[in-house]
Amino acid sequence: LPAPILRLAAVLITSGLLILGCDENQQGFLLTNRPIVYLGDISYVVYLAHWPTIILWKSVSDSTSLSIFGIFNCLLITFKISIVAHHTIEQFFIRSKVKAVSIVVSLIYGLLAIGLMFNVPATVNTSVASRAASVDVAAAIEWNERVSHNAYRQHRPCKECLDDPEGQRMRGGYTGKGDRFECIWKPDKANGSVKILIIGNSVAHLAISILKPVIEENFPQVELVRLYSMPACRPTEVVQYVCPPYHKALPKQVQAMKPDITMIMYDDAILFITSSKIGQERKILKKTFNKYKV
Structure with missing residues (x-):
């Protein structure tokens, strides 16, 4: 209720x-x-x-x-x-x-x-701080700033992941309030037409840095990867009091883009939803990605 x-x-x-x-x-x-x-x-x-x-x-x-x-x-x-x-x-x-x-x-x-x-x-x-003398404090502070929610939009998951005005048009111009993670990456050496959509919470944002080398080395058929995620918003939760606008925008994004592979990422969960023309690629991608930790 x-x-x-x-x-x-x-x-x-x-x-x-x-x-x-x-x-x-x-x-x-x-x-x-x-x-x-x-x-x-x-x-x-x-x-x-x-x-x-x-x-x-x-x-x-x-x-x-x-x-x-x-x-x-x-x-x-x-x-x-x-x-x-x-x-x-x-x-x-x-x-x-x-x-x-x-x-x-x-x-x-x-x-x-x-x-x-x-x-x-x-x-x-x-x-307590003296016990962690082996830790590079400056590096730890820099890392915290880089991955903190307030700085996500200033730090792309990779420099090749660019602004995505097309994605905003797909969902009727909805951009959301507060922090959101969205960008589009098109591999330089792509020779196929496979489109991947990644949605989820902040874990999805962090996952791009892992997916990028995996896709570059193993999946030249991937034409583009689109990220659209929101911190602390899990697309699979039935009850949400904070994220309804984001959830309402997701179907529009999927229907307009018609991705071949949709990855739903949050915490330790990784869900794959694929179109009928994607078979072996899905199995290989999931097996390869499961070797890594977000």
Whole structure:
């Protein structure tokens, strides 16, 4: 379901509980309903735990939105964390006396204050950095800048991959908002008419540097390679809240270009979609490309 509908459902359910709670005839039912009471008990921990869980999940999955699978897993992880925290930390503070709780909280804040006074965070960072003395820091910084999302458009996957106004016309002029990776590469020694379209997230952008020498050495029949990808947008995800315009533009791109091979790349997944006239080339290309890592 779309996010606005989910938010509306949550508001209506919460409003219903509040209205029932105001009715004296219904208060007994609510207060004796153990599942509802237990959800109320852990609600504050759920509130504190859900956002860090979502951020970690998006970071691990390299996605700005959550699929149905991601939503289900985030809910499951959040409730597990909340239940454990409720029966340990929260129950300790609830059952302990004010004096004991005050001592624990004071110790925590005291340790944080002492750490800041003696500059412990900076000392830890310096210690960690000194362990990586063998790393060329300048080269690492340059590489990070080169592959960071903010600089993708300034750094083509290869110098031969040029601007692609034709690709923009194919999808009705849509260019997208924010960062996008698009260019077209036509091998100099091509002697065939095979056209390849590469779509996906940032992995597709990085994959061009691997595909280029593979195609040059093994596939002279490739006439052109067109890249059109968007960071953190997976074309195969069913639910997307951030990338609908990109997804709507993809069919137009494919229908207008009619590629012989379409590569869908994200994370470790590489999907090949081919036309009927491409047979052996697809098998060889996939076998060759699978030898490499993005």
